[in-house]
Amino acid sequence: MSQNSPAIASALNTIAVEKAGLSALEQALQNGLAEPFAKAVETIAAMKGRVVVTGIGKSGHIGSKLAATFASTGTPAFFVHAAEANHGDLGMINSDDVILALSWSGETAELKGIVSFSRRFKVPLIALTSGENSTLGRESDILVLLPKAAEACPHGVAPTTSTLMQLAIGDALALALLEKRGFTASDFRVFHPGGSLGASLSHVKDIMHRGDELPLVKVGTPMPEAMRIHSHKHFGCVIIENEDGTLAGIITDGDLTRNVERPMAGLIVDDIMSRSPKTVSPDQLLGSTLALLNEARISAVIVTDNNRPVGLVHFHDLLRAGVA
Template sequence: MAPADNALAQRPHLTAVETAQSPAVASALRTIETERDGLACLMEAIGNGLGEAFTAAVARIAGAKGRAILTGMGKSGHVGRKIAATLASTGTPALYVHPAEASHGDLGMVQPEDVVVALSWSGETTELADIIAYAKRYRVGLIAITANAGSTLGREADVCLTLPKAREACPNGLAPTTSTAMQLALGDALAVALLEHRGFSAREFSIYHPGGRLGASLRQVREVMHGGAQLPVVARGTPMRAAIAEIDAKGFGSVVVVEADGRLAGILTDGDLRRNVFRTDLDSLAVEALMSVRPRTVAPETLLAKALEIQESMKITALIVVENECPVGLVHYHDLLRSGVA
C-alpha cells in the first residue's frame, strides 16, 4: 500500500480540505461526473429521436400477452437481470435468460407471446446469435438496447433503442461503467413508463413486496385496525364514568364518541382526563364536555406508512378509521410497531 493510501486508511474521517486532496475522492468524483455526463447524453437522445423508439418499446412490452425476456452477456447480462427484477416487481412479468444457456435448452423458456429485450453495447455479442435467430424464426418480438443501430442486433430488432456514444469512466476506456449506467437508467425508465401505463398502484406493489419494512409500510390500515367489538365507542351524552369504564375495558387509552346516527362526534383520551382530573364536577359531566371534536382520522385504505407519519408528526398515539363519516376502527401506534412499519 502506498504511504498516501495507508494514511487514508488510518484516518477515515477527513476534513473537507483533506477530502478534496484525496486521490480516492478525486477518482470517485471523476467517475460520477463521467457517468452523469453519459446520463445527460441519454436524456438528450430521448428528447431528440430515441423517444419515438422508446414509446414503441413500451407499447410492444405492454401489448405482449407473455413476459419480457431480458438477455445479455457479461455486464450487460447483470444489468438485464436487474431490469427483469424491476419489471417483475412493478407489474410487468419478466425473467432473465442467459444467452449461452439459451443455446443449450433454455430457449424453451421463450414463447411466441413473449418479447425479448436484448442488451449489447456493441450489438455483435456472439452468444446472442441463437436467441436472435430464434426470435426471428418464431416471430417473437425483439427489442434491442445497443449503442450500434447498424449492428446485427440493431438490424434484426423490431425496435432498436440506440444508446448515445459516451466515454467510459474507466481511465483505460474499457471497463463498462458509463455504458452500464445508461443501460440501467433506460431499463428503469422502461419499467416506470410501463408501471404508469398500467396504473400500477401502491396496493399492487405491496403484493409483490410482502417482506420487510417496505412490505409493512405498503399494507393498509384496515389490515391492523381494531373494529367491531374491539372498538372503544360510546354515544354522545354518555356519562363520564361510563366513558372512562369503556376506555379501561378496551385498553387503547381513548374512546370514540358518536352521534345518534353513528357519525363521528369526537374522541376522549387519557390526556383529556388527566388535564381535568381535579374538576369537582367530573362525575356529573357527559362525555362531550371533555372530548376533542376534531380528532385525526384516516380511511381504511390508508397505507400504514402514512398512518405512522400522521401519528408521529401530530404526536398522537391513536387514529380513528372512518368510512362514510362513521368510525369503523381504531389504529394505535403499538399496532404500527407490531406491523414492522416503524
C-alpha cells in the same frame, strides 16, 4: 474523513460522470429516443407472452434486475443468460414473447444465437445498446439507442455509466408499462406479500380493531365513565360519537394530561375532547397510515366510513404487522 481526501474526490467524480450520462439519456428521450421508446412500450404491452431479458457480463446483471422489476410491476418477464441460451435455454422462448437484449457495444458474441433465433421464429427483438450500426442494432425490430457517454472508471474500461443508463432506461420501460396498465399498489402487493414492503401495502381494514374492541362512547358521557373505558381498552384514547353514530371527537392521553387539574367528576366528554381528530379510511394503505402517525405525532388513528367510526389502528398494530 476529510472531504478533500482522495476517496471522497473519487466518489464525487464518479457521481458527476454518471450524472452526466443520465442527463444525456434524458436529453435523448426528449429527442430521437422518444419514438422507439414509445414503440417498445406498445410492443411489450400488446404481447401475449413474456418479456425475455437477455445479456451477458455487467449488462447481464442489469438485465436480471430489470426482469425482476418487470415481473414485480405487472409485466411477465424472466432472464435468459445469453451464453446459456446457446446451450438449450432458447427452448424457453416462444413466438408470443418479446426479447429485450442488452449490450452496450451491440457486438456481444454470445448474443448471436438468441438474435438469430428471434429472426428465424419472428420473435420481436428490442435492443438496448449504444451501437447504432452494430449487429444487434441492425437486426433488432426496435432500437432503443443509448447515447454515448464516458464511463466513470478512470481508465474508461469498467462498465459504470453505461450500466447505470441501461438500468435507468429499463426502469423507465417497466414503469411506463405499469402506468399504461393502471397497475395499482394493491396489484403490487400481490407480487410482494412478504417483508415490510408487503406489510406496508396491506390495508387498514386488514388489521384495525372494530366492534366491541373500540373505546367508544357517546357525546354527553360523564368523564368518569369515559376514563373507565379509556383504562379498560388500553388504546390511550376514547372515541366520541354523536347520537346519530357520526364521529364527534377523541380524547387522548394528551387531552387528559392538559386537563389533569380540572374536576373530572363534574365534566362530560364534550368538555375536553378534540373535535377534529385524524382519521383514515378502511382502504388506506398501512404505509401511508404509518406516515400519518409519524407526521401528526400521534399513537392511534380512527378509521371512519362516511364519517362514522368503524375502527381504530394503534402504532403497536403497525409494529405487529411489520410496517413500523
